[in-house]
Each structure stands twice: as structure tokens, then as C-alpha cells.
Amino acid sequence: MSLVKKMYGKSVIAEEVNKALQEAVYNYIKDNKVNILGEPLPNEDKQQVIDFDAMDEFEFIFDIAIAPEFTVEVAAKDKVDYYTIDVTDEMVANQISAYTQRTGKYDQVDTYQENDMLKGLLAQLDDEGNTKEGGIQVEGAVLMPSYMKNDEQKAIFATAKVNDVLVFNPNTAYDGHEAELGSLLKIDKEIAKDVKSDFSFQVEEITRFVAGELNQEIFDQVFGEGTVTTEEEFRAKVKENLTERFVADSDYKFLIDVRKVLIDKVGKLEFPDALLKRIMLLNSEEKGEEYVAENYDKSIEELTWHMVKEQLVEANDIKVEQEDVVAMAKEATRAQFAQYGMNSIPDDVLDNYAQEMMKKQDTVNNLVSRVVETKLAAALKSQVTLENKTVTIEEFNQMFE
Template sequence: MNISLQNVDKVSAVLTVQIEKADYQEKVEKSLKTLRQRVNMPGFRKGMVPMALIKKQYGISVLVEEVDKLMQEKVGEYIRENNVNMLGTPLPKENNVNFEADENFEFSFDIALAPEFNVELSNNDTVDYYDINVTDEMVDQQVKMYTQRTAKYDKVEEYQENDMLKGLLAELDENGNTKEGGLQVEGAVMMPTYMKNDDQKAIFNGAKTNTVLVFNPATAFDNNEAELASLLKIKKEEVANYKGNFSFQIEEITRMIPGDLNQELFDQVLGEGKAHSEEEFRAQIKETIAKQFEADSDYKFLIDVRNYVVNKIGKLEFADELMKRIMLENNKEKGEEFVAEHYEKSLEELTWHLIKEKLVAANNIKVEQADITNMAKEATRAQFAQYGMINVPDELLENYSKEMLKKRESVEALVNRVVEAKLSEILKGQVTLNHKAVSAEEFNKMFQ
């Protein structure tokens, strides 16, 4: 067998494979013998079909299969051993191969090559890095959430904002009397704080238990079908039938009393002994928020590095026609229109992929199993943190991360996150960072 690679230009080549009978003969004979042991043919016992008959009926298909397997194996070896920086897969040219008449075969493939380029970053390169401010308001909101989790609920006599009301809801007629046969809901629950209409909301200010108030649910909740259907215990399609006033007899008023900022709460949120005062507790909360923001800043930094390096290198040359054929081959069901529409975007992603590969190689970044496991735990920890759960037991993190590692797509995503985290950390030390302090709102607008 002979394999050769001939460059057409800088970004494309033709791979030629010449296969002789001696390369495949033994494999074909072995496959035919194995087939003879399995095949059932009328008039012959199993395993006793004459080899001539086997060759006549199956010879060509076995030959094609073995030549194809041999060719794929050897082409793969050639590409690996010769470090051919290929994009996509080899695309077969129009090969005039006659398996019935010929014994020696020649196959040719078009190959798209990755463009050659250099990428180097140093302290002469300046990239923006956004430091997101952690405000006292953010800390207050987080602390408030924790105290609400340990809140108690008291029955009170007079309504205040954020209280919950329970009572009898009854439909009224045009004269303001309880409508005969009208809709009534016993034990109706609502929170006037969430009403959309301020005038309707004001009706409940200072209301006491056992009083009866008149309001218009449709106006109060701005004709929101979901909210009205839930309050009136009806189907959404029936909501339009109830535009008038209702009476509401208040039976209970429930008020949430936030939990105390005490040692028990500190230990529950942060872990035993991590904070001994409200000041220390708030400092820890602020540090946790800052750490979450740092991950966001690193993500934005890598996006900015990408844009900076792409602009620095300039537009790379690709074998466009070959690349479009490869893209079409991978998206046959979507057709040429899809390729035409998405080709330029795919090149942008490919360009960054090639740049990132060079940066990873240049900085000798490796991904170990321990890195993947730790990233799975950090990803799990971040998910819990979104719900305000900071002091998550290691055992729980371990169990959740193990489930994540069972899924192939999750592992691939984790590997990519490890690579990007390591790359970001290294590049932050290589380039000059132009630190910019921003609010969370300003930072989020950058992604809109």
C-alpha cells in the first residue's frame, strides 16, 4: 500500500491511496471463510457450502468492505503519524474503481488543511478586565433571603404590605349585592402587594379581620388570565366572563416575620464557626458574591481575548469550497441553504477553536481527571449558590457531581470549562489587564 499527500495550495491537498491485492487478499480470504461457517444455503449443510459459491455470491461485497476498512485504518494512521493538520474529514474525489475487474485500486481524497498562523501574547497586549462591584444592597438582599428561610408566620389582626389574606370571595351584581348563583370561592388566598393596579391595592390598606371589602379582580390583576384563574378557581378561558366587582370577607391575615440574624443562622448558612457576628456574616456573604462575579468576569475576559487575538491575527485563509462541502456533508438534512446562511459564522467559531488550540499547546495546558472532578463539584456548588445555598455538605456535592460525570455530554462540557478556566488564568498573567469597575447592571448589558 502506498499513501501520498500532494498540496494543492496552502490550505488544501489531495491524499492518494494505492492498494494492491497483497494488501487485502488475506483479510478477504479470512472473512469469506468466516462467512462460509455462518451462511445457510439450500441444498448444503451449514458450513459446507463450496467456497467457489461463497465467492461468487459474496466475494465482491466482502472485497469492498475489507478494502474500505483497510483504507480507513491506514489513512487514519498516515494522518496521525505525519501530523497532517486536517479540518473535517477527507472528501472522496470521483474515483473510477472497478471492484469486479481490477485487483489494484487507487483512491483520491480532497483534504482541507488548517491555515498556518502564529499567536503570541505578552504584556505589550492590553485587554479589558471588568471588576463587578458588590454593593451593600446585594448583600442586604442575600441576607434578607436567608432570614426569610428561617421566618415564622404569625396571625395578625390588621393588614400591612406583604401580608397574605384568606377569606370568602363572592361575585357581586350590578347593584353591589351578592349575585344569585354567582361565583364564590371559599378560602381564597391572595397578596394585595402583587396587584398591578395601585387604586385596587389601596383598598386593602389597614384592613382588619372579619371586615368585608369590595374590589375588582380583573382590574386589580390587569386581566392576567393565569393569576385570575388561580384566584377564582376557574379555567383560563372562563376568565373573560368575570369583569365585575367581588366582595372579600377577610378571615385570616398572615404575616411573615423574618428570622433573627443569630449564631444559629450564621452556622446554618456558612458552616459552624465561620462567622460570629453580623459584620462577619455580611463580609462572608460579600466574599461569596464577589467570587461568583469573578467567574463572570473571567468569562467576559476570555470573550475579549478572543476578539483581541482574532483582530490581531487578521482573517485566516480557508479552502472555502472544501469547507462548504464538509459542512454540507455534516448537515445533509439541512441542505445548501443552511450552509450558505451559516458558513461565515462557522468559520468564526473554527478560527477561535484553532487559536485556542495553539494557546493551550503553547502554555502546555493539560486536563487531568482530578480537574474534571473538581470542576464538576464547583459547577454543582455554583448551582446551589444560585439558590442561596452556600454551606452545601461535601457528601451532597460529591453525589451530584458523580451524576454529572455519568453523562458524556456533561463531561465534554466540563473538560472545555477546565481548559478555559486554566487558559483564562494563564492569560491574565501574560497580558496587561485594563481593569474597569462596573456595576452588575452595566456588566449584564454587555451581553444584551
């Protein structure tokens, strides 16, 4: 027994003391309803060195960062901007164009138009304008003049026809861009950037992309069979979908603006800075003290909003149920499909995608956060006075620059 005690006694005592210590600290915080920030840390000055071989009684002294006390109240006198994005006819047309593009096809044509693709024989010329002996030649070279950076070179192809032989300068056309030149001439880009000679291009094929027709097939693909039957109904439904999609963006901006209003109302809170910096350094030890010094103020700003948000969530009795998270997972999946023009997704497909998302804890945490913010935005919109403003999508995006 003495040998066993000598070999394992210290580690057993240390383990048991640690268990008792954790339980005591946890119960103290819980029983006294202490609202702490971060984790308790051993006191750096008063904590004595522990010797498990020589000591029978152990005293531990902890520092805890106590959260500042404050109350945040939301009232009708709080005015917050709410931006509604104007869905224009142009936006609807662009969205419809995206749908018809997906059902389009490539046709072979005889005469070039902008955005057509040319295919042919590319040959390097000498100073006299003849095909250079031993020069660069590329069979089946592909050109899209609309991507050329020089307008004069681009104009050379404006009326191109099949079997035409045209002379242009690739280096000038692409403004010496080495990657594009290397891709066109099929040589190393470091060599291509120094090729300054003219080239002939014999047009063998002209390919044009033709968008699909706006018909019942597209109506059904986008919104489900028989949901809309006319072009007018389709345009109205596209506009409705775009409007609904932008609500989440508007709510996100609203939360940013209401955050500023409420933090200004709360005012500057007093935090135990020295201890919080210790906690922050402990959590980002590899980044060092300089990182803590540079990012501490921003962390306090985020911490303040987190505390404000916690109060608002409790005050509005906001709870997140399992079905809320699943619904948000489905909504995220639906939005992802919508980017590819697929708005009518069967429920079983949405369920399968949602269940896959729910298997990853990080994803679940993100979904819970989104549910909370969605519910919080809905609650706060009814409590403050909204200063409604309609803006263009460009104006809205500029607010985040």
C-alpha cells in the same frame, strides 16, 4: 467455495478494502503531519466508480481541508479590559435576606400590610351592589393585593382587617389578565376574562411571612459550625463569597474580550470554503444548504477561535488532569448548593455528586472545557496588560444584552 464466494465475496472485499483505505488515509495524515479540518471526503470529479465484482485494483481520491497556517502571539502591549464586579452593601443585604427568608415562618395577623396574603369569601355582586343570585362564589379564595396591576384597586386593601368586607373589581385589578382571573374565580380563563362585575371579599385570614432571625444558627448553616460568630463577621464573609463567585464571570468576559483582540491580530485567514461547506452540509444534512449558507461565516469565526485557542493551550503547556476535572465538578456542585444558601457542604457529599457527574460523557466534556478556559484565562491575564475597570452588576449584565 464458488457459492460462498458468490454470496459473500463482494461484501468481504469491500470490508477489507475499507479497512485498508481508512488505515492508509490515517497514516498518510499522521506521517505527513497534515493539519486537516473535518474529515477527508471522496473527490467529486476524479473518483471513479468502484466495481468490486470486476476490478482487482482500486484507486481512491480524497479531498482534505487543510488548516491555514498562522502564529498567534500574546504580549504585554496587548491591552484587554478586565471587569471587576463591585459587591455593594445592598447586594450583601439581599443575600443575607435570602438566607433569613429560608428560615422564616408564616404568622396570622389582624391588619394587612403589603405582601401579606388574604383568604376569605369571594362573592359576585349585581348592579345594585348586592350578592348576585346564582353568581360566582369562591370559599377560601386567596388574594395577594401586592400583585394587582391597578393601584386604585390595590389601595382598597391597604388597611384591611380580619372580618372586613371589601368591594373591588377583579377584572380591573388584574388588567383583564385571563389566567389570573381564571385562577382567582375558579372558572375557565376564557370565561373569566369576560366577567366585569364587582365582587365582595370578606376577610377571614391575613397571613404574613416573617423572615428568620440573623443568629448563630444561620451562621453555622451557611458557613459551617463556628466559622463566624458575629453579624459583622457574617456580612464580611458573605461579601467575600460574592466577590469570589463573580471572578468566574469576570474571567468569562475577559476571554470574550481577549478573543477579539487576538483574532484581530491574526487577521483574516484563508479557508478552503467550498470543501468546508461540503463537510458542514454532510454534518447537518437534515438542515439543508440554506442552513449552511446562513451559518457558514459564524462557523468560520468559531473555528478560527478554536484554532487560536489550541495554539494558546499548547504554548502555555496547559494540560487537563483527572483531578482537575473532579475539582471542577466539585466546584460546580458547590456553586449549585450556594444558590440555595448552602455554602458549607461536607466533602463526602461533594465527592458523591462529582462522581455522579463524571458518569456522563457530555458532562465530562463540558467540565474539561471549563478547566481549559479557567487555566487559559489565568495564563493570559499574566501576559497581557489588563485595563482594570470596576462596574456594577447591572452594568456588567448589560454588556451581554
